Structure formats: structure tokens, C-alpha cells
Amino acid sequence: MAEQIRFDDGAAYERMMGAWSRLAGEVFLDWIAPESGLKWLDVGCGNGAFSELIMAKTAPVSVDGVDPSEGQLAYARTRRGTEKARFRLGDAMALPFADGEFDAAMMALVIFFVPDPAKGVAEMRRVVRPGGTVGAYAWDIANGGFPMQPIQTELQLMGFAPVRPPQVDAARLDSLLALWNGAGLIDVATRAIEVERVFDDFDDFWACSTLGSTIGPTIRSLSPTDLDNLKKRVRARVRQDANGRVDSRSLANAIKGRVPQ
Numbered sequence: 448m449a450e451q452i453r454f455d456d457g458a459a460y461e462r463m464m465g466a467w468s469r470l471a472g473e474v475f476l477d478w479i480a481p482e483s484g485l486k487w488l489d490v491g492c493g494n495g496a497f498s499e500l501i502m503a504k505t506a507p508v509s510v511d512g513v514d515p516s517e518g519q520l521a522y523a524r525t526r527r528g529t530e531k532a533r534f535r536l537g538d539a540m541a542l543p544f545a546d547g548e549f550d551a552a553m554m555a556l557v558i559f560f561v562p563d564p565a566k567g568v569a570e571m572r573r574v575v576r577p578g579g580t581v582g583a584y585a586w587d588i589a590n591g592g593f594p595m596q597p598i599q600t601e602l603q604l605m606g607f608a609p610v611r612p613p614q615v616d617a618a619r620l621d622s623l624l625a626l627w628n629g630a631g632l633i634d635v636a637t638r639a640i641e642v643e644r645v646f647d648d649f650d651d652f653w654a655c656s657t658l659g660s661t662i663g664p665t666i667r668s669l670s671p672t673d674l675d676n677l678k679k680r681v682r683a684r685v686r687q688d689a690n691g692r693v694d695s696r697s698l699a700n701a702i703k704g705r706v707p708q
Contacts, residue, residue, distance in 0.1 A: 461522065463658040465496040467594050468556055470642040471699045472500045475555075475584045478638060479703055481505050485550035488513070490539050490571060491557030495523025498532050501553075511544070513537025539567040547576040554583040556699075558623075559612035568630045575706050581632055582703035584640060585618035592698030594644070595656045601680045602665060605673070610662050623702040632704030640699040645692050649682050652693040 483506035489498045492512030501510050510532040514520055520534045537543050539554070539561045552571040554561075561567040571581045586592050588611055593599060603609055616622055620637050627635045646652035657666045669677065686694045 461494055461496065463655055463661075464556070464594070465494060466644060466655075467642065467697060468493075468496040469500055470644060471584055471640050471697075471701075472497045472555055473504070474640045474642065475582070475699075475701050476500060476504050478640075478701065479551075479580065479582055481551060481580065484508050486548070487511070488542075488544065488549045488552040488571070488574060490537075490542070490552060490554045490567070491560065492523060492534060493519045493556075495519075495526045495529050495532070495534065497553070497555035498523065498534075499526050499528040502528050502532060509533070511535070511549070513539070513542065540570060542570045542574050544574045546573055547579075548574050549579065550576060551580040551582070553581075554585070556585055558583050558585050558626075559588070559614045559617045561614060561617070564614055564617040564622075564626055565629060568626045568632075572630045572632060572706055577706050577708045579706050580703055581627070581630075581706065582701070583623065584699045584701035585623075587618055587620075587639070587698045587700045588612070588615050589619055590698070592700075594695065594697040595662055596697070597684045597695075598653075598656055598662055598666075598677070598681050601677055601684060602662065604680075605677065607665055610665060618700055620700050620702075623700060627702055627704045630704075631707065633707050635702065635704040637700065637702045640701050641696060642699070643694060643696045645694055648691045649685065649687065649693055652685065652695060653678065653681070 485507050487501050487507050487510045489512040492498050492514045498510050498512045512534045523534045552575045558564050575581055657663050
């Protein structure tokens, strides 16, 4: 089912994953600790959530974003914080930029969607100048770090196959290390990023988590009885406080390295 995952609705993606992306992205950028005045490339920029963070936190000279979905890019162009960013259609494995054009290239929640992750990392290295930074962060889905994991787990217990990105293992720390080292990057470092998102109540958590094309199609295929059963099981699994708010946590793996001088 992984090949069916597509993100073409920027607004739906924002509600489902945009907030999660920013939570992890803030920690990631603090860890990268970039200088101001850099030229950035956001590979697989989607609806611009991470591009907006770059603009807000790093005082860049420029931010370019590429993504294969025009629907996502259309949303990115409407963000108030990305007026000066440039967004275009593009393929992570064939970036439409010259060698050494950027100071930093990043993939935010993207590497497990790239058909050939090694080629994607090699392309990021190609377009970053010597001494520049290449980095990424992605949900540790293989170890249960996906934000929608409570629903995914219960679906699997009901006999449904997991819906995962096509290259899910690319986000494992050992895989990321192999990719960055294989691309000839130096000073490679990794870290885990744990983030927490609080939802107003279970209905808020459910509505946000079942949008889009990850588990959404499976949810919409359920009979009313199975759907009611699933919601009861997920409600029992998630953490809720005395006021009914849902405390949800996710885990991402992050990596950074430099292009040799």
C-alpha cells in the first residue's frame, strides 16, 4: 500500500503533519545551529512547513523548495512566512540546480519517500558548496516513532497491513549513517528527536490523524461497526489527561554532515 501514499492537499497535510513537522524541525534547526545569511534548499518541501521555519529561525539569504506535488507547492506559496522563498516542481533524485549552489540542503520527513535514497543524498551533496551542510530528519517508523502509530497499531491488530512509506528503513539511524558516509560527507553526526503534541480532545486527535493519504483511505474503507470498534481501541491506547486532552509523542531520527572542502 505504500506506493499509494501521496500528499496533494496542502491544507490537509498542514493539519495532519505540518504541526508535527515544525515541532521536530525546531529541534533539528537548533541542533544544526546554522549561521545566518545562508542559501538554503528544502528538498521535498511539501506545503512549506519546514521552509517557513528556516525563514523564521535562520535569517537566510534565500530559501528554495522543491517538491513533486503542485498541490503542496500551491499551499506553500500562500504561507505568510515564505513570501521570499521560491518553490518549484522538482525531483529529489535530479535536483534542478547547479553544483555548489547552496550553503545547506535539507530533507524534512522526506527521505523514506525518495525511491533511491542514496541518489537523493548524493544530489544534495552535489548542490551544496564545499564546507556546506547536508541534513535530514524523518520519523523512526520502524521503531514506532510515527505520529499516527496508536491508530496504525490497532489497525494491524485488526488484520490490516501497515501503511508505510516505500523506503521506511531509510530513516533508521544506521541507514542514515550509511547514506551520509556513502555520499562522502564528513563530520557526520546523528541524534534522536522526541516531540510532543497536545490535542484538545480525542476527536481533535482523531480528525487530525486520519486526514490525507497515509491511513486515511484505510479508515474510510471501514464499515461503521469496524470504525466504531477501532476508535474505541485507539481511545483506550492514547494518553488523556483529566481534561480529556490527548498527549501524543513521536520520535524522529536526525542526521547532519558537511561537504568536504
